[in-house]
Amino acid sequence: MTGFGAFLHKELTEIRRTWRLWVVPGILVFFGLTSPIIAALTPALVQSMSASQPGVVIRIPAPRALDAYLQFLKGLNQFVLIAVVIAGAGVVSGERASGTAILALTKPLSRGAFVVAKILSQTVLLVAATALGTAVCLGMTAVVFGEGNRAGLVAAVALWLLYATLLIVVMTLCSAAFRSRGAAAGAGLAFYFLTLLLSAWGPAARYGFVGLWPAISGALVGKGLALGWPVATAVVAIGVGTVAAVRIFERQEL
């Protein structure tokens, strides 16, 4: 892991000095701000649509803080994870294509340090941005609806972050394995949709990390899902994926 500190410092400075500082936190703050508003306005919007069709009566319960939180989680699960896939697709292949990796890796910087610093810096950015977005969501929800199940949202977001970290590792692995950013993005999207589909299959959800999908919303609504296997297998998959990404990159010629 020679050169890890210097390269991680470069990665974090790069986040601070480029578009990455604004895009991911921007998306999360946007969802934090708009989720409570969308939750508050949705019943009125649906009722106004049904009013234009005589004979149709739609009863919608009054919105609550829980709806705002679910809306926020929906944004995380759909848009933010896709953003993670797109941003992560070029994390290694981009440096390889631009020649920046060559200059750095002919110095005392190990390929392991290169890959791990990439994973860690992306994770730091995502955790910080998610914490910010979640805080904004909690605050905005309190303003619109009053207090909700704050602990439930924090637990759900923590589980989501575990899955998102796994996705970061998978994207780094794909980006190390494929020379094309498009191929890496395709593989990442395939992983995302595959895990989403598998989460509907009981045994996989009980004993594998795909169980994080139902666990995320379960934590919010208070469903007592067993988290041991999903969390443990996710942690193991993060470790295995990181080692695999390092090994793949070490074997490549630049």
Add this chain to the structure above:
Amino acid sequence: MNAPPAIELRGLTKRFGDTLALDHVHLVVRPGAVFGFLGRNGAGKTTALRILSGLARPTEGTAHVLGHDVTGATDAVRAQIGFLPDVPGFYPWMTAREYLDFAGQLFALDRTTIDERANALLEMAGLASVTTRVGSFSRGMKQRLGIAQALINAPSLLMLDEPTSALDPIGRREVLEMVASLRGRTTVFFSTHILADVERVCDAVAILERGRIVESADIAELTARAPANRLVVELEDDGAAALVASELAGRTWLKSVDTAERTLRIAVSDLLAAQREIPAAITSAGVALRRFEIEEASLEDVFVELVGGPAR
């Protein structure tokens, strides 16, 4: 105890599918030399440098740098090497100063050393007053920064891949002067297809052609070994060169003749016969002679002889 060679290649071979990029290359570069690695585009120079810098692995054979096998090169070995690829890639959001800081940190240099070296190297590269980001640099500026970053660790071995190819004449001269100034302190191994650069600064050269070393020697030895086989004849009268050329036509020792108004450059296969017969041909043409000279063989002559065409 003798220092190991700065670079030692033994039977180095690299295949890309069916393409043989390097074919059993043997090469030894002594410490402290300024060594030119000469060859046409596509000869295999960059492939060899990629292997030497640890970016690629040989298919067969071995490559040693400073006495260490490059396939198992440790960070301690990399810490003694400076490398500039043919197209250096920089982070566009950094300034030149920031890149040198980053490079210095990778070499685990202390802050004072980084500052001192970065100041000196930016001055040398003509980038001391440039505060814009690297993304806005010209190719020449990037190349100069590339050389500066390759020197931040005061390397024992500096490997440069086509370092002057993107530079204007002034930038090229500055780089070559900088390379020459390192003689004796640092081994410089640079690939190029520009013969003039090699002649200007190198002590020794290896010529690579289609993945094979066709010659490797000191420059002086190489040019001395090549037979002088060209004569320059300068005449007094305008237009007389063509007249003499027609007198020489058909001689068995004549390989080629280039004529200008008053000058002939004559390539020959038998120097003694040419020395005897050319003055006679000039007399027979009724032309007055101003200069008759045997031209020393140049590196270009050697290169053309070995490779069959000019590098540039």
